Amino acid sequence: QVQLQESGPGLVKPSETLSLTCTVSGYSISSGYYWGWIRQPPGKGLEWIGSIYHSGSTYYNPSLKSRVTISVDTSKNQFSLKLSSVTAADTAVYYCARIVTDYYMDVWGKGTTVTVSS
């Protein structure tokens, strides 16, 4: 059974970098699929952030591309998100997910809440 678990600080100061890690169990990242991040601001809809393949190739949402970096560590079966220069608008629940080649998500983590505040 594939499971994903997000981890990282729940509070980040404005202008700093948000860093989250997703640990995958029950499946080897190196075996295939894309892996990615989606977020949901309070009371709002879902927003695609970006994705990565085990080879390291990435795709980012153009609206966030200048601030986003997604990386993968196949030895730890983890992938990570960095979002720089955060503001209050980046406050959201952040989900990691397994992404089918066509770019829909078939397995999700439980999500982690990140608040941007001084």
Place this chain on the structure above:
Amino acid sequence: EIVLTQSPGTLSLSPGERATLSCRASQSVSSNYLAWYQQKPGQAPRLLIYGASSRATGIPDRFSGSGSGTDFTLTISRLEPEDFAVYHCQQYGSSPPTFGGGTKVEIK
């Protein structure tokens, strides 16, 4: 990017009734690459439908998806108590993937 508009915003129904949820795209969704997700409070979204009409593994057959081009529908034939939740549509035919604003199905 493709904008998805879901309607209604809230649907108030009783258990056993039929639910019909709409997702309209601002332009045609390539290859009918449209998915539906169910989300309960405090939980992650759960994949229900992909490719507009294919049920994901383990999804009951009371859930069905239909549509093409710019108009898509999720139908729940007979609402069970566990079906009251928020439903999101997502298109993945054009980059970037985008989501609708969600439809809440609540108990009447």
